[in-house]
Amino acid sequence: MTQHLTEHDVRGIAEYTRIGLTAEEVVAMTADLNAIIDSLSPITEYDLDGVEPTFHPIGDLSNVMRDDVERAGFTQETALMNAPRQEDGSFLIPSILGEGGDR
């Protein structure tokens, strides 16, 4: 099997995708991802010179704007109904600036 990714790479991807992984999970994930990436190799073996990509099955769509008329959206209460933590009508997160820590 080709080593596409090292454990160091996998730790970097985990950090980027904001997924915590234990040391054992990094080992297992590295093996899994290398095996999956190996199985993708056929995609690298086609002669694709001059073939345009198709990014979407419906190709001839263009973006349209709806008429600028007032329409009800979520109320503040509805928007917050699934928030794990909220306060004073806002989503609550740990402090991200300076001192003070979590409220």
Add this chain to the structure above:
Amino acid sequence: MAATFGEMSVRQIQAGLAAREFSAAEVARATLERIGAADEAVHAFLQVTEDLALAAASRVDAAAAEGRLAELGPLAGVPVGYKDNMNLTGTRTTCSSNMLRDYVSPYTATCVQRTLDAGALPIGKLNMDEFAFGSSTETSAFGPTRNPWDLGRVPGGSSGGSAAAVAAGLVPVTLGSDTGGSIRQPGSFCGIVAVKPTYGVVSRYGVVAFGSSLDQVGPFARSVEDAALALNAIAGRDELDCTSQPCDVDFTANLAEGAAGLRVGVVPAFMEAAGLTAEVRAKVEEAASALEAAGAVLVDVELPHAQAAMSAYYVLGPCEAFSNLARFDSVRYGYCDPGHADLGSQYEASRERGFGPEARRRIMLGSYLLSAGVYDTYYYPAQQVRTLITRDYLDAFEKVDVILAPVAPRTAFKFGEIGDPTEMYLSDMFTISINIAGNGGMSMPVGLGADTGMPVGVQLIAPPFRDANMLRAAAALEQVFGPAPVAPAFADGKAGE
């Protein structure tokens, strides 16, 4: 015991309502009772929506009392279940993930709303592979669904609950979603009619996104007509999903036409594919002969790039999933790991504990494949391959009206039989190229495999927006093989004993 409402067809329920043999409230209550008795063995339902079903039933009964039953729509009084990635206001929509364990829908998906507008009784939410990542429903955070034909086997996936509920005769109609085979493969494993329409036929608004250029919603039922009636209810343009297209087709219109003159493509390379079991191959050949005997013309067609679909899909799917699952931030909704003093560690712990292993794998794979340098090796070529696969289908459909193929290479496997992710991915080897090209495909049951005795479905593939072609061919097969039976252990009101 008499046939339960879940074993009746849509038309039978509506005839009974029209003749006042029973009320919609009785349908709802009996269906809820039936699920209570039989679903312990199957575990198709994650949630039963009793209050919503009874409220919808009273609206149907009020209309019936005023003689307005016919005005209600194609699903009037019909119990319908929904895959748990479909929002329905006031219900939990979990995607079978700990990430959304407590998520309550603040709005209703268009496909669900359209069944309600058509008079359906919303009976509950159905189990699935976590975020639809899987082919067995074993990755559900809430435990697997069991195949009603053999409780030791998987129902397929990802829409395993949707398929099993219909196969066990708990409800006549359910909705599922299909990104690489997630409607058709469980439809085949559970022996029922399962339709993935052309991309753009059904709005995905309010359905939790997996692969946005691949996802499509469709119905499960035990007859072609019931599936067509459900498709009539949910199809068509929705201004909330810009990929949805206008659709004024009555999908029941040509079901009685038979197969005479129908040009049916057969792909020799599919029939010779490594991994295709003898019993499935025999059933596809039997279906081809049946169509030919009914007057269809069999034509060999080539799909030379279809074998590239697998690797293209496992590039495109994770890339789109990585992007779609970035929204789970533990702040606005979803699981939030408690007690973190900084946002970064809250993100990481919440996504670590909220997502299961397959979701984490696909997110990380997608991130890698889209990274600088790697993008040109996999993602861009995958989109070029998509062009070739799409052309293959368009060329084939110059010669034929519909293509006949296997759905899955084998019948339903036993729990735990397939542990390796890349081996599991092979479940979708015959279904994936259809999502890549965007055209319609469906699974039509044609009896039981000679070796395993488990249901086998054949796949009918239609040109883009000509989904009526495959429904017509399916109806012709139904003439020969009969409508899908309820799994024997659940027939006549039995509960899996």
